[in-house]
Amino acid sequence: MADGKYAGENREFGGRMSFMINDDKEKLDSVTVKIYNAAGEQVRTLKTLPEKGVNRIIWNLDRKSTAEMTGGFGGGQGGGRRSGFFEPSGGNVVPGTYKAVFVYGSDSSETSIKVNMDPRIDVQLANLQAKETFLKRTEALSTEVRAATNQLNEAQKTIDKVNAMIKDLDTPEAKELAEATKEIKKKLDKTREAFNGPTREGQGIVRNLFPTTMTRQFVPRSYASSSFGAPGATEERLFSQGKESADEAIAEVNKFMEGDWKAFEEKVKATPIDLFEKVKK
Incomplete structure (x- = not known):
């Protein structure tokens, strides 16, 4: 009886597209693959650093997210791991024929790739399109929320800069400004609770007991993504709750x-700060 162990790689998921690079340059340019739907809308961008000869890039059959974000899911091989490029995913594309345009320097070539629905699942194309439209609404709401939280993040950076500037100063003006930064930090943290809920003390991961604005953004998308049907009353209710909380x-x-x-901004601008105080002494 044989007792050897045999292992192999599983076939990669998604649209597998091969291309050849025949370039004598020592350092090759990156290859960009632009995916277009039947309406001519660019739904995905992939990038990879090729090697001379035959290359393969994988498209996960997904579209880019319409939300402005820095996180999310990548787009398969070439979506970011090798080129440093990252484009968050917005979920699976609807079935249809898509055009893939390969761009290398000033050269380009195109092909088509057909996306089929799983034949084991009975689903209507109209339902998938309605689902995609709903998901884009959740992404638009996420963009609004992110813009607001980014304002708070930038405010925190400014507070940190002010603290660093006055840390070693011993003037009455600096002390007064230090007190003002403490107070504005408390108010900023209180404002942030509108998104994440109040901070709870404890060891390890401590979650809020009740839904927050941030969790309410995730729930309607999660419900819609888990079904092949068109979003219904439940998804709409969850979206309304998320939007109300976000507003x-x-x-x-x-x-x-x-x-x-x-x-606070006016106070900082009006406070005379002498960075050379200690040098003078």
Whole structure:
């Protein structure tokens, strides 16, 4: 009886596209693959650093996310791991014929790739299109939320810069400004709770007991993504809850930025800071 062990690689998932590079340059340019749907809309961009000869790039049969974000899922081989390029995924594309355009320097070539639905699943194309439209609505809402949280992140960076600037100064003005930064930091953290909920103490990962604005952004997308049917009343209700929560949180950010933050900004600009105080002494 044989007792050897045999192992092999599983076939890669997605659209496997091969291309050849015949270039004498020592350092090759990157290859960009642009995926277009039947309407001519560019739905995905892949990039890879090729080698001389035959190369392969994998498209995960997904579209790019319409949300402005830095996280998310990659787009398969060539979507970012080898080229440093990253484009978040927005979910599977609907079945149809897609055009793939390969660009290398000033040269380009194109081919088509047909995406079929799993024949074991009975699904209507109209339902998939309705699902994609719904997911894009959730992505648009996520963009609004991210823009608001980015404002708070930038405000925190400014607070850190002010603290670093006055850390070693011993003037009355510097002490007064240090106190102001403490107060504005507390107010900023309080505003951030509109998105993440109050901070809970504890060891390890401590989750909030109740839904937050951020979790409410994820839930309608999760429900819609788990079904091949068109989003219904449940998904719409969850989206409405997420949007209501997001609108309230964004309103808190606007209130903070127009009130407490603007007053802090004016105080910082009006405070005379002598960075050469210790040198003079």
